[in-house]
Amino acid sequence: MAKVLVLNASYEPINITSWRRAIVLLIKGKAEQVEHNGKVIYAEFPLPTVIRLRHYVRVPYKEIPLTRRNILHRDSHSCQYCGYIGEDLTLDHVLPRSRGGMDTWENIVTACVRCNVKKGSRTPSEAHMHLRHPPRKPYSSLYFEVTKHLKSGLHDEWQKYVIGL
Incomplete structure (x- = not known):
């Protein structure tokens, strides 16, 4: 109701x-x-x-938990690189884990599989990919x-x- x-x-x-x-x-x-x-x-x-x-x-x-569901909701269930909206979404570390990137609201974005693979273990600027919206804590x-x-x-x-x- x-x-x-x-x-x-x-x-x-x-x-x-x-x-x-x-x-x-x-x-x-x-x-x-x-x-x-x-x-x-x-x-x-x-x-x-x-x-x-x-x-x-x-x-x-009240602290907002950093969960997959909350990140997807914050990013409107769309890839933050190309804008794809669909089921095949993953989470991407802006500064890759291999380079010391942490699990924080400001370092994780939603990405489609294609963009996540294309970016690899590089930063968005190194991969010539730009974020549509900078990640931030809600x-x-x-x-x-x-x-x-x-x-x-x-x-x-x-x-x-x-x-x-």
Whole structure:
């Protein structure tokens, strides 16, 4: 069913929750509705798509794990050298492991098999291959969830609350 973006009192996105949990927060007076999609639950009670907490909540920093799935998502499931989108994607170290390249967000990109083989154990500049987007660590773990919903086109109203997309 519908998901709801939860904003802190400072309008900073902090979570994505179910519409039922959002309704409970609204009824209890802990949150206020910021955006809705026109659908209604009860007469005169629209279904929220974005709510804002009335009081500021401290959210602890959460480290984003460096996993294949997260790297593929960060790179939009496309080769960072040629732009290929498909099933045959691998992970490539920008500075090869054989030269001391580490497993970090800034050193691993998604590459198709063809580009990965072509690059070999060279740097992109040595192989005359240019990265489409420089690899970087994502802003937050919420970033991944929000981008999935934005790419689906279901929650375009969330765009104005998310920085860096």
